[in-house]
Structure formats: C-alpha cells, structure tokens
Amino acid sequence: MKAPVELSIQSDxxxxxxxxxxxxxxCRRVGFQDEACGQVALAVxxxxxxxxxxxxxxRTDGPIRxxxxxxxxxxxxxxxxxxxxxxxxVDPASIKSRDLDDVxxxxxxxxxxxxxxxxxxxxxxxxxxxxxxxxxxxxxSDAGVGGSGAEANDG
Amino acid sequence: xxxxGIGVKDETRxxxxxxxxxxxxxxxxxxxxxxxxxxxxxxGGAKVVVVxxxxxxxxxxxxxxxxxxxMRSARxxxxxxxxxxxGPQVRSIFEIARLDRVFDIASxxxxxxxxxxxxxx
Numbered sequence: 001m002k003a004p005v006e007l008s009i010q011s012d013x014x015x016x017x018x019x020x021x022x023x024x025x026x027c028r029r030v031g032f033q034d035e036a037c038g039q040v041a042l043a044v045x046x047x048x049x050x051x052x053x054x055x056x057x058x059r060t061d062g063p064i065r066x067x068x069x070x071x072x073x074x075x076x077x078x079x080x081x082x083x084x085x086x087x088x089x090v091d092p093a094s095i096k097s098r099d100l101d102d103v104x105x106x107x108x109x110x111x112x113x114x115x116x117x118x119x120x121x122x123x124x125x126x127x128x129x130x131x132x133x134x135x136x137x138x139x140x141s142d143a144g145v146g147g148s149g150a151e152a153n154d155g
Numbered sequence: 156x157x158x159x160g161i162g163v164k165d166e167t168r169x170x171x172x173x174x175x176x177x178x179x180x181x182x183x184x185x186x187x188x189x190x191x192x193x194x195x196x197x198x199g200g201a202k203v204v205v206v207x208x209x210x211x212x213x214x215x216x217x218x219x220x221x222x223x224x225x226m227r228s229a230r231x232x233x234x235x236x237x238x239x240x241x242g243p244q245v246r247s248i249f250e251i252a253r254l255d256r257v258f259d260i261a262s263x264x265x266x267x268x269x270x271x272x273x274x275x276x
Binding site: 013014016017020035038039042045046049052053108109111112115116 | 179181217243
C-alpha cells in the first residue's frame with residue numbers, strides 16, 4: 001500500500017529538525033501523548049542520523065526517503081515508518097545495540113530505537129544498493145521509558 | 156548547508172565556567188557544542204564546568220555522546236563536569252541510555268557550583 005505521507009531529504013543533518021517535527025505532528029494526529037510523540041520522533045532522528053553517519057559516511061547529498069503510515073493498519077491506532085536510503089549495504093545482523101554498561105560516546109542510536117519502538121527491522125533493499133528500516137509503534141504501546149523495551153545487548 | 160543551529164553562552168562564575176547551549180542538540184549541532192566544550196577544558200583555569208541545558212528542548216544520542224566525551228576529557232583534566240537544568244525530553248534520553256546515574260546532575264547551575272564548593276571545601 002502506498003504510504004499516505006512521504007518525505008524526501010538529502011543526507012544533511014540540517015534537515016533532521018524538520019523530519020522530527022513532521023513525525024511528532026503525525027503522532028499527535030494518531031492520538032499519541034506528547035511524550036510518546038517525542039520518543040517516536042527521537043527514534044526517527046536516530047535512524048536518519050545513522051544513515052547519514054554510517055550509510056553515507058557523512059556525505060550530505062545522499063537521498064533518503066521517509067514513508068509514514070500514520071495508522072499501522074486501517075482503523076488501528078499506531079504508526080509505521082519506513083526509511084529507505086541508497087547508501088552501502090551492510091549485513092542487518094551486524095546492526096546491534098551496544099552494552100549500556102560500556103560508558104562511551106556513540107553507539108546508542110539502535111538501542112534507543114529498539115527501546116522506544118515496538119518493532120525495528122533492517123533489511124537490504126532489492127537491487128544491491130541501499131538499506132530499508134521498518135519501525136512501528138502501537139498507540140496503546142507502553143514502549144519507552146519504563147516500558148519493557150529492548151535488552152541492552154539485544155541484536 | 157552549514158548552519159550549526161546552536162549558540163553557546165559562556166559565563167565565568169568564580170572558578171566555574173557555565174556553558175549554556177541554546178537550541179536542539181542533534182547531529183547537526185553536536186560538533187559545535189563539542190568544539191566549545193573542548194576549548195574550555197583545554198584552556199584550563201576552571202575547576203568546575205557546568206553545562207546548563209535549560210535552553211535545550213531536544214537532544215539525541217549525538218548530544219549525549221558529546222557530553223560523555225566531555226565528561227571523560229574533564230576527568231583527565233581534573234575538572235568536575237556538571238549537567239544542570241535538564242528539561243523533560245533531555246532527562247528522558249539520559250534515562251533511556253541509563254546515563255543519568257553516570258553524570259553529576261544538578262537542578263540549576265548555581266546548585267552545581269554550590270555543591271562543588273561545599274564538597275571541595
């Protein structure tokens with residue numbers, strides 16, 4: 001099904017703020033509380049930042065598409081987000097959260113995504129170029145701070 | 156585009172430096188904050204550095220990483236680094252990352268300076 005909302009940006013971090021605002025606004029429309037809207041926007045920010053840093057190696061002209069289904073299924077509350085790039089492909093199994101006991105800069109993005117969303121899945125795109133990230137969160141989810149979330153060393 | 160999207164107010168209060176970034180601290184703004192904090196730590200003179208986050212409404216993991224890096228540099232330099240005035244979103248990401256127990260966090264910059272003085276003296 002074609003996404004009702006689609007955002008195309010270049011891999012320049014200056015566009016992260018606009019993407020966050022769009023996602024937060026769509027979450028409010030779906031009926032999420034403010035805290036949950038902020039968490040979903042954070043997850044998208046982290047995903048885009050990872051594409052910019054690791055996929056495109058901080059190149060600022062790589063294409064990124066953000067596809068949003070404000071309801072995860074018709075008539076069902078929640079949000080589904082797909083992020084597609086044309087960057088280098090990596091083995092999805094190699095994209096892991098890091099151990100939080102290891103206090104060091106970096107490596108938190110995947111952990112945060114898994115903690116605040118109900119589902120996070122990376123896959124290689126067809127054709128040999130680019131990755132696809134699919135995330136969703138149900139309106140009734142208790143994911144996020146205080147929720148069960150992902151384990152610290154969850155792959 | 157090269158707009159870092161952030162300004163950092165730098166104030167000296169006795170032996171403490173208070174750095175007050177203003178704006179969202181994300182992948183776009185983190186390099187600018189990193190440079191300012193590094194410059195203050197390398198310049199010496201301050202025994203206490205407070206990063207006052209009262210004017211920061213949003214932070215992502217790149218901002219958290221910048222502050223973890225600052226904390227490590229401060230420890231090497233013998234400087235006590237505090238974070239103060241965390242808003243709800245900023246506090247939330249520190250809690251999600253379980254770093255709220257790693258940093259010295261105060262309600263206000265003044266409280267951080269006062270607690271540093273009391274503990275040093």
